[in-house]
Amino acid sequence: xxxxxxxxxxxxxxxxxxxxxxxxxxxxxxxxxxxxxxxxxxxxxxxxxxxxxxxxxxxxxxxxxxxxxxxxxxxxxxxxxxxxxxxxxxxxxxxxxxxxxxxxxxxxxxxxxxxxxxxxxxxxxxxxxxxxxxxxxxxxxxxxxx
Amino acid sequence: xxxxxxxxxxxxxxxxxxxxxxxxxxxxxxxxxxxxxxxxxxxxxxxxxxxxxxxxxxxxxxxxxxxxxxxxxxxxxxxxxxxxxxxxxxxxxxxxxxxxxxxxxxxxxxxxxxxxxxxxxxxxxxxxxxxxxxxxxxxxxxxxxxxxxxxxxxxxxxxxxxxxxxxxxxxxxxxxxxxxxxxxxxxxxxxxxxxxxxxxxxxxxxxxxxxxxxxxxxxxxxxxxxxxxxxxxxxxxxxxxxxxxxxxxxxxxxxxxxxxxxxxxxxxxxxxxxxxxxxxxxxxxxxxxxxxxxxxxxxxxxxxxxxxxxxxxxxxxxxxxxxxxxxxxxxxxxxxxxxxxxxxxxxxxxxxxxxxxxxxxxxxxxxxxxxxxxxxxxxxxxxxxxxxxxxxxxxxxxxxxxxxxxxxxxxxxxxxxxxxxxxxxxxxxxxxxxxxxxxxxxxxxxxxxxxxxxxxxxxxxxxxxxxxxxxxxxxxxxxxxxxxxxxxxxxxxxxxxxxxxxxxxxxxxxxxxxxxxxxxxxxxxxxxxxxxxxxxxxxxxxxxxxxxxxxxxxxxxxxxxxxxxxxxxxxxxxxxxxxxxxxxxxxxxxxxxxxxxxxxxxxxxxxxxxxxxxxxxxxxxxxxxxxxxxxxxxxxxxxxxxxxxxxxxxxxxxxxxxxxxxxxxxxxxxxxxxxxxxxxxxxxxxxxxxxxxxxxxxxxxxxxxxxxxxxxxxxxxxxxxxxxxxxxxxxxxxxxxxxxxxxxxxxxxxxxxxxxxxxxxxxxxxxxxxxxxxxxxxxxxxxxxxxxxxxxxxxxxxxxxx
Numbered sequence: 001x002x003x004x005x006x007x008x009x010x011x012x013x014x015x016x017x018x019x020x021x022x023x024x025x026x027x028x029x030x031x032x033x034x035x036x037x038x039x040x041x042x043x044x045x046x047x048x049x050x051x052x053x054x055x056x057x058x059x060x061x062x063x064x065x066x067x068x069x070x071x072x073x074x075x076x077x078x079x080x081x082x083x084x085x086x087x088x089x090x091x092x093x094x095x096x097x098x099x100x101x102x103x104x105x106x107x108x109x110x111x112x113x114x115x116x117x118x119x120x121x122x123x124x125x126x127x128x129x130x131x132x133x134x135x136x137x138x139x140x141x142x143x144x145x146x
Numbered sequence: 147x148x149x150x151x152x153x154x155x156x157x158x159x160x161x162x163x164x165x166x167x168x169x170x171x172x173x174x175x176x177x178x179x180x181x182x183x184x185x186x187x188x189x190x191x192x193x194x195x196x197x198x199x200x201x202x203x204x205x206x207x208x209x210x211x212x213x214x215x216x217x218x219x220x221x222x223x224x225x226x227x228x229x230x231x232x233x234x235x236x237x238x239x240x241x242x243x244x245x246x247x248x249x250x251x252x253x254x255x256x257x258x259x260x261x262x263x264x265x266x267x268x269x270x271x272x273x274x275x276x277x278x279x280x281x282x283x284x285x286x287x288x289x290x291x292x293x294x295x296x297x298x299x300x301x302x303x304x305x306x307x308x309x310x311x312x313x314x315x316x317x318x319x320x321x322x323x324x325x326x327x328x329x330x331x332x333x334x335x336x337x338x339x340x341x342x343x344x345x346x347x348x349x350x351x352x353x354x355x356x357x358x359x360x361x362x363x364x365x366x367x368x369x370x371x372x373x374x375x376x377x378x379x380x381x382x383x384x385x386x387x388x389x390x391x392x393x394x395x396x397x398x399x400x401x402x403x404x405x406x407x408x409x410x411x412x413x414x415x416x417x418x419x420x421x422x423x424x425x426x427x428x429x430x431x432x433x434x435x436x437x438x439x440x441x442x443x444x445x446x447x448x449x450x451x452x453x454x455x456x457x458x459x460x461x462x463x464x465x466x467x468x469x470x471x472x473x474x475x476x477x478x479x480x481x482x483x484x485x486x487x488x489x490x491x492x493x494x495x496x497x498x499x500x501x502x503x504x505x506x507x508x509x510x511x512x513x514x515x516x517x518x519x520x521x522x523x524x525x526x527x528x529x530x531x532x533x534x535x536x537x538x539x540x541x542x543x544x545x546x547x548x549x550x551x552x553x554x555x556x557x558x559x560x561x562x563x564x565x566x567x568x569x570x571x572x573x574x575x576x577x578x579x580x581x582x583x584x585x586x587x588x589x590x591x592x593x594x595x596x597x598x599x600x601x602x603x604x605x606x607x608x609x610x611x612x613x614x615x616x617x618x619x620x621x622x623x624x625x626x627x628x629x630x631x632x633x634x635x636x637x638x639x640x641x642x643x644x645x646x647x648x649x650x651x652x653x654x655x656x657x658x659x660x661x662x663x664x665x666x667x668x669x670x671x672x673x674x675x676x677x678x679x680x681x682x683x684x685x686x687x688x689x690x691x692x693x694x695x696x697x698x699x700x701x702x703x704x705x706x707x708x709x710x711x712x713x714x715x716x717x718x719x720x721x722x723x724x725x726x727x728x729x730x731x732x733x734x735x736x737x738x739x740x741x742x743x744x745x746x747x748x749x750x751x752x753x754x755x756x757x758x759x760x761x762x763x764x765x766x767x768x769x770x771x772x773x774x775x776x777x778x779x780x781x782x783x784x785x786x787x788x789x790x791x792x793x794x795x796x797x798x799x800x801x802x803x804x805x806x807x808x809x810x811x812x813x814x815x816x817x818x819x820x821x822x823x824x825x826x827x828x829x830x831x832x833x834x835x836x837x838x839x840x841x842x843x844x845x846x847x848x849x850x851x852x853x854x855x856x857x858x859x860x861x862x863x864x865x866x867x868x869x870x871x872x873x874x875x876x877x878x879x880x881x882x883x884x885x886x887x888x889x890x891x892x893x894x895x896x897x898x899x900x901x902x903x904x905x906x907x908x909x910x911x912x913x914x915x916x917x918x919x920x921x922x923x924x925x926x927x928x929x930x931x932x933x934x935x936x937x938x939x940x941x942x943x944x945x946x947x948x
């Protein structure tokens with residue numbers, strides 16, 4: 001059984017999401033910061049009159065921010081979760097490719113943060129990629145704000 | 147074959163859910179009819195409504211296999227048929243039985259609605275109760291029954307004609323909600339498109355088409371918003387039954403009056419205010435309305451009254467729940483609040499009556515002497531207030547000990563659109579619900595003085611010291627220093643004021659607020675976000691949440707935020723005019739300056755003469771000119787009169803009720819025309835007319851009626867004198883004394899020419915003649931129908947007749 005997956009780059013790694021989990025891939029140019037929101041929340045943006053919560057995936061992984069200038073559009077994968085839509089910020093996007101459904105174990109050395117996110121390693125034409133779940137990026141353990 | 151069976155079963159399901167929905171709808175109307183019928187069993191119309199309901203249920207049961215429901219409704223139908231034909235007379239037991247039957251039908255149909263089977267059980271109790279009377283009278287009626295047998299078969303027994311139902315269809319609420327969400331999106335997309343259209347040089351034809359599309363979308367949105375609206379009636383029809391049952395349980399007599407059921411509210415809001423209103427009614431019944439014997443002792447009618455009045459003003463709906471019970475004991479509330487640690491003894495002296503009353507909304511306060519099964523189940527007015535605040539509404543209460551209580555609820559008519567202010571701090575823009583903001587002042591003006599105590603900043607405002615916080619601090623973002631900010635004075639839950647400093651208050655806007663992701667909402671700083679017309683986002687501030695975090699309200703609400711400034715009463719007097727907000731006899735809201743008000747009086751409506759300029763009221767043996775009485779009749783047995791005084795004169799002003807005492811803080815906009823109204827001020831965002839007392843006195847007190855208590859002796863044994871002369875004399879400002887009684891002295895005596903002089907020592911005597919038709923100045927004789935001359939004679943004090 002084959003399934004389309006979406007391949008992208010995040011914090012110097014090749015990653016993939018199951019394409020059926022994604023609404024769309026977009027370029028975000030304006031992000032409105034939300035004061036005193038959790039660290040991994042970059043802010044809010046609008047897409048076709050819908051409000052999206054923008055998630056900085058690097059921070060969820062505990063990786064340093066990528067260098068971005070303020071105006072430069074940023075790539076993101078749009079995910080619907082519960083009642084809301086989220087934009088997961090990515091460093092770069094590749095393409096949607098067919099995947100044969102085979103998952104290999106992660107061979108270690110990727111770090112705990114990645115392992116929490118990943119299902120395993122998938123082989124694509126361009127090389128291996130970490131197949132990630134979207135939920136851990138959204139359901140980040142919330143530190144209660146005082 | 148199989149297909150058609152499934153089809154048939156599906157159709158049955160549809161039919162059944164239709165039956166359940168229809169029954170529920172009828173139940174609401176029946177509840178109201180039941181209470182009215184109980185109050186007046188001869189009310190044939192109400193009886194018909196109940197009969198029709200039972201008849202319909204019985205008829206519908208035939209389609210479905212519901213023998214228990216069928217049997218119960220059958221017996222009830224027969225009983226009601228007997229009542230309608232006069233075969234039986236309703237008594238309390240029978241009425242209770244019928245009420246119980248309707249309840250049981252409700253239970254069973256509700257169970258069906260939840261997809262459950264009908265609960266096991268027997269209805270023998272109810273059937274027996276309905277038939278209880280029959281055996282004893284059966285014998286006596288035997289012959290009659292035979293005789294009337296053919297009549298019983300006659301169409302009289304059939305269902306009376308149903309009123310033609312408006313054409314309507316039922317829709318699931320979820321579908322409505324979806325349509326509503328979609329149209330909101332369409333509006334936003336339209337706005338986005340509108341921006342693109344503006345930015346480009348478009349073919350005028352395309353621009354015109356776009357405009358048409360845009361208008362259609364607007365109309366669509368309005369119509370769809372209407373679809374979500376529901377008449378409050380749907381809630382109100384269930385209340386008389388509730389009140390009736392509770393009153394019975396408590397052994398009290400109460401009449402519930404409701405008006406304004408035609409006002410429409412978002413159906414979601416109606417669902418959400420059901421519990422608060424029921425709770426308030428329970429409270430009023432349990433703690434407010436006294437037992438009949440206590441009411442009689444207090445000089446009140448045995449029967450208590452609860453009134454629910456509903457008004458729509460703009461985008462808000464006001465519900466007033468008024469009872470004439472014993473009112474709320476403010477001192478008891480204070481005691482409890484001290485006991486519960488909510489306030490300290492030292493706070494009490496600074497608290498106004500309204501402050502004390504509003505303690506009832508604090509958690510853990512209940513004035514009930516004992517917890518009863520009706521109210522006081524641990525859910526208090528604090529929960530009611532929280533629920534109403536969550537809807538963007540407000541609740542407050544007025545009460546005088548012994549005089550009943552009045553609860554005012556103000557609600558937004560729709561949930562989705564929030565009238566808001568937009569504000570700027572640094573690079574951020576935020577929305578604040580308009581309902582919070584009391585006033586906006588610029589801190590840049592010299593009039594404001596700030597002071598520091600400990601960590602908190604206080605600002606002196608209208609003679610009060612308010613806690614002041616910077617929104618920038620609360621949100622940990624850069625912003626202007628307090629002295630270069632705009633201050634929003636906001637009213638917090640509990641009625642306390644505080645000031646929030648923002649860089650700038652930008653604009654009024656109606657914002658469609660949508661909730662945000664949990665990760666953002668959990669900070670308790672925002673209620674959602676809204677798209678502005680220019681496509682940018684604003685965050686809606688959660689004012690209460692911010693106030694909590696900033697320690698403006700602590701969990702155990704301590705009222706120390708507002709510090710009365712004792713040494714600055716002058717400043718307060720300069721800006722703040724205490725006033726009475728009243729409802730006129732015609733139902734308008736008007737303000738009158740407190741200084742002009744002497745007192746409030748209730749008089750028998752008979753003591754009031756209505757009319758434009760000649761209206762009067764007899765009060766404590768005096769006649770006062772009455773303003774505001776340009777109405778046809780007074781609805782109540784008692785008329786409420788506000789007595790106004792200018793130090794010398796007094797005049798009455800007929801009102802329907804006093805709504806509140808308020809402080810006018812706004813500048814008065816003088817009205818252009820001379821008249822009863824001096825001008826307009828803004829009160830709670832509404833332009834409210836202020837009575838011109840000077841004009842009122844100039845007009846109504848012109849004949850110096852009340853300065854002296856002038857008396858006139860008349861022969862009240864005479865019919866003409868009583869019916870015709872007396873009102874004229876009274877309208878001229880005299881108190882009438884009966885000539886038959888012994889009076890030492892009077893200003894004027896009026897006698898019929900030829901009859902003996904009165905024994906009273908009158909200042910002067912006016913003689914009335916009934917012949918000729920001309921008055922004769924020479925001997926002080928006035929013809930009895932020479933109105934002008936008579937009035938002149940009464941008014942002219944110097945003329946002394948021999």
